[in-house]
Amino acid sequence: MTNMTYYVRVRAYRLVGTTNVYSAYSTVVQGKPIPSTPVITVASLGYNSLKATWATISGASGYEVSYSTAQAGTYTVLPLTTSVSAWIPGLLTNTVYYVRVRAYRLVGTVKVYSAYSTVIQGKPTPSTPVITVTRVSSTSLKVNWTGISGAGGYEVWKSTGTNTTYTQLTAGTNTTYTQLTTVTTTYYTNSALVTATNYNYKVRAYRLVETIKVYSYFSAILSGTP
Amino acid sequence: MKQLNSIVRIFFFVMFLLVFPLSSFSVKVNAESDIIGPKVDLTTLSVSKYEVYPGDTVTVKVKATDDKSGIKDIYFLYESSYGLLLSRTVSTVGSDGYYSWSIPITSSTQDGVWSLYAITATDNAGNRSSIYSSSQDLSKSEFNVLNINTPRNNITDKWILTNTTWGDRTISSDLYIGPNAILTINGTVTVKGNIYVLGALVSYGNLSTSSIYGRNFIYGYTNTFYNGTVNFRGGTNMITSLIASNQPIPYIPINVIGNIVIDWDMNLLYIQGETIPIADLSIDGVPVAYFANGTFIVKDIKLNNSSEITINMTDVFGKIHSKILRLDNIENLVRITGVGKNGNYNSDRTIIFNKGIGKLDGTVVTSGFMVSKEGSYLFTLELTDGKLFEIPFVIDKTKPLITGVINGTSYNTSKTITFNDGTGKLDGVAFTSGSTVSIFGSHTLAVTDAAGNSTTIQFSIIPSNPVITVFSLGYNSLKATWAAISSATGYEVSYSTSQTGTYIVLPLTT
Numbered sequence: 001m002t003n004m005t006y007y008v009r010v011r012a013y014r015l016v017g018t019t020n021v022y023s024a025y026s027t028v029v030q031g032k033p034i035p036s037t038p039v040i041t042v043a044s045l046g047y048n049s050l051k052a053t054w055a056t057i058s059g060a061s062g063y064e065v066s067y068s069t070a071q072a073g074t075y076t077v078l079p080l081t082t083s084v085s086a087w088i089p090g091l092l093t094n095t096v097y098y099v100r101v102r103a104y105r106l107v108g109t110v111k112v113y114s115a116y117s118t119v120i121q122g123k124p125t126p127s128t129p130v131i132t133v134t135r136v137s138s139t140s141l142k143v144n145w146t147g148i149s150g151a152g153g154y155e156v157w158k159s160t161g162t163n164t165t166y167t168q169l170t171a172g173t174n175t176t177y178t179q180l181t182t183v184t185t186t187y188y189t190n191s192a193l194v195t196a197t198n199y200n201y202k203v204r205a206y207r208l209v210e211t212i213k214v215y216s217y218f219s220a221i222l223s224g225t226p
Numbered sequence: 227m228k229q230l231n232s233i234v235r236i237f238f239f240v241m242f243l244l245v246f247p248l249s250s251f252s253v254k255v256n257a258e259s260d261i262i263g264p265k266v267d268l269t270t271l272s273v274s275k276y277e278v279y280p281g282d283t284v285t286v287k288v289k290a291t292d293d294k295s296g297i298k299d300i301y302f303l304y305e306s307s308y309g310l311l312l313s314r315t316v317s318t319v320g321s322d323g324y325y326s327w328s329i330p331i332t333s334s335t336q337d338g339v340w341s342l343y344a345i346t347a348t349d350n351a352g353n354r355s356s357i358y359s360s361s362q363d364l365s366k367s368e369f370n371v372l373n374i375n376t377p378r379n380n381i382t383d384k385w386i387l388t389n390t391t392w393g394d395r396t397i398s399s400d401l402y403i404g405p406n407a408i409l410t411i412n413g414t415v416t417v418k419g420n421i422y423v424l425g426a427l428v429s430y431g432n433l434s435t436s437s438i439y440g441r442n443f444i445y446g447y448t449n450t451f452y453n454g455t456v457n458f459r460g461g462t463n464m465i466t467s468l469i470a471s472n473q474p475i476p477y478i479p480i481n482v483i484g485n486i487v488i489d490w491d492m493n494l495l496y497i498q499g500e501t502i503p504i505a506d507l508s509i510d511g512v513p514v515a516y517f518a519n520g521t522f523i524v525k526d527i528k529l530n531n532s533s534e535i536t537i538n539m540t541d542v543f544g545k546i547h548s549k550i551l552r553l554d555n556i557e558n559l560v561r562i563t564g565v566g567k568n569g570n571y572n573s574d575r576t577i578i579f580n581k582g583i584g585k586l587d588g589t590v591v592t593s594g595f596m597v598s599k600e601g602s603y604l605f606t607l608e609l610t611d612g613k614l615f616e617i618p619f620v621i622d623k624t625k626p627l628i629t630g631v632i633n634g635t636s637y638n639t640s641k642t643i644t645f646n647d648g649t650g651k652l653d654g655v656a657f658t659s660g661s662t663v664s665i666f667g668s669h670t671l672a673v674t675d676a677a678g679n680s681t682t683i684q685f686s687i688i689p690s691n692p693v694i695t696v697f698s699l700g701y702n703s704l705k706a707t708w709a710a711i712s713s714a715t716g717y718e719v720s721y722s723t724s725q726t727g728t729y730i731v732l733p734l735t736t
Contacts, residue, residue, distance in 0.1 A: 001702065002701045002702060004723060005723070006696075006704055006721050006722070006723060007721060007722045007723070007724065007725045007727075007729075008694065008696045008704060008706045008719070008720075008721045009694070009719075009720055009721075009729065010692045010694045010706055010708055010717055010718065010719050010720075011691060011692070011717070011718050012689040012690065012691065012692055012711040012713075012714035012716070012717050012718075013689065013714060013715055013716055013717065013718060013734070014666045014688075014689050014713055014714055014715045015715040015716075016665070016666050016667050019667065020715070020734075021666040021667045021668075021686075021687075021688055021689070022688060022689075022718065023638070023688045023689040023690055023691040023692070023711065023714070024636060024688065024691040025691060026691050026692045026693060026694045026708065027693070027694070028725055029694055029695065029696040029706070030696065031696035031697065031698060031704040031706075032698060032704075033698050033699075033700065033701055033702050033703055033704055034698045034701060035700065035701045036698070036699070036700045036701070057700075058700055058701065059700060059701030059702060060701070105701045112701070114698075
């Protein structure tokens with residue numbers, strides 16, 4: 001029964017003939033059934049939020065998620081949830097947050113908590129752009145991407161053929177960010193290309209925190225041939 | 227062997243003649259007129275005692291006369307029952323008219339019967355008169371050398387145990403011929419009692435006796451003798467009756483000498499007796515050896531029966547001659563109770579005896595004396611008939627000390643156990659101190675010393691007990707883990723909602 005204290009003991013035995021010869025009992029050790037401890041993962045969910053996910057804990061009535069900017073500091077507890085993931089909004093870009101989750105089971109009116117999960121670090125960063133590459137002419141290709149919330153600009157990187165050494169083409173400006181408000185206007189047209197040559201592109205967003213660029217992950221690499 | 231002994235005797239006697247040749251006496255007074263040898267008076271032949279012990283001196287003496295030149299000396303030649311010879315020439319006559327030879331008996335003197343083989347008197351004219359045991363009865367000169375511990379045998383019957391030839395002789399009692407011995411009568415022999423033939427009797431005649439008891443009687447010459455054979459080879463024999471039977475010996479005398487002592491604690495019998503040593507003797511089924519004179523001493527035979535003693539003599543014909551001594555009917559019965567020979571006691575002992583002078587470690591104690599202190603003691607009881615009985619005993623009240631294991635303790639390793647006294651049994655099986663116990667399970671070791679003090683301990687050899695950790699395995703289960711125990715076959719897990727409550731046992735697991 002959940003939260004009931006049980007006393008457990010073990011003794012070894014050796015079979016001698018047809019008789020078991022027992023050792024002394026072990027020390028009696030207490031145990032109390034509580035929900036299993038969630039195993040969580042924490043990922044950035046944009047420039048100002050994190051997302052914690054975990055597997056369903058058998059017998060759990062819900063979960064408590066809490067976070068802190070210091071592992072041993074004061075944790076802010078989110079509203080209890082019955083979901084197996086939690087969105088942690090309102091965070092500072094590029095700041096390390098410590099996240100933990102514990103399950104609970106309602107026994108009557110009492111919540112019986114599991115142990116806290118391992119504390120997992122997370123850092124809000126801009127989301128990763130998703131790009132497309134389209135042929136504009138026999139000498140130009142156009143790279144488009146979705147606008148990334150909170151991004152201050154984008155970097156477009158290119159390589160040729162199978163060359164994996166990328167060259168940064170340009171950095172986006174706030175103008176591009178402005179354009180994000182309309183979402184569909186984010187792009188870069190790469191001109192003066194060699195016809196029938198393969199070009200590879202990848203893009204990452206960034207957000208300026210004071211003077212530091214905080215990048216998203218690079219987008220997936222896409223190729224195009226003018 | 228007997229023939230060889232005879233040759234030695236003859237040689238010995240011939241040497242006597244050579245040393246003292248007849249011619250050496252030819253210058254004696256009236257020698258020319260003295261041609262008749264001296265006369266030995268056998269009626270005066272005697273020994274000072276028949277049974278003698280080392281330290282004794284036995285004196286043989288005889289009178290002899292010579293009517294003319296006078297006695298020069300008397301020569302005695304003795305032969306032991308084992309064929310040893312002893313001789314002395316006596317030249318001096320005592321004031322009593324006897325020629326005496328005092329023979330010192332020492333510890334090196336051959337025990338057994340010594341018989342006068344021949345006696346020779348020589349006169350001053352050199353005439354000799356010799357008398358041989360083969361022709362005359364010289365038995366009055368016999369003496370029996372006994373071991374210092376050998377009781378005296380007062381049975382007056384005569385017996386022979388080895389091949390013997392008799393010349394003229396008179397026996398005033400019964401005569402027993404022992405098994406495998408042949409008595410040859412070669413003279414005038416009178417046995418005033420009966421003759422009991424367990425070996426063989428050969429008579430050339432002139433045998434007079436009451437009855438002869440034997441198995442078969444043969445007239446005429448035979449050279450084949452069995453136990454019980456009587457062979458009359460000729461002559462005139464005067465015998466009242468011949469009694470033939472497969473078991474011809476109706477009776478063998480046996481007497482108890484002095485007190486019978488019983489160590490009542492150990493049920494041991496102390497008895498001395500006398501008999502004719504012609505049959506196998508046993509007391510309460512235990513074979514008993516004779517001394518050379520037919521006496522015996524038994525010091526530590528276990529009594530089969532608390533009310534009587536059975537003495538059996540089984541003769542060569544298989545007949546058992548029994549003598550039953552009822553303890554309640556023995557006048558000279560001495561009982562010692564409270565302590566017994568080599569007894570080990572774990573309690574106070576009260577020594578009770580009904581006769582004699584008791585001493586404990588040399589100090590006189592009276593019957594009823596209690597011994598309490600631990601130690602080794604020697605109780606002796608000296609009886610008026612000179613017997614001295616020694617009963618060593620020990621009082622030991624200390625229980626054996628067992629080391630190596632502690633009573634009621636369980637051990638996870640083999641244990642070597644020692645104990646300082648007694649014998650041990652581990653789980654009912656003999657266990658030697660210093661042995662190692664490695665078998666898993668509960669064991670009982672009982673150690674008991676000779677006094678009956680006992681120490682019993684119980685201990686166990688068991689697997690090591692696990693060291694466990696318990697943690698929750700979800701909202702409705704727990705998990706216990708532990709390190710493997712090398713000696714374990716498996717494990718039993720149990721749990722309870724109360725530490726001192728009833729535990730639910732899970733199925734055994736490996």
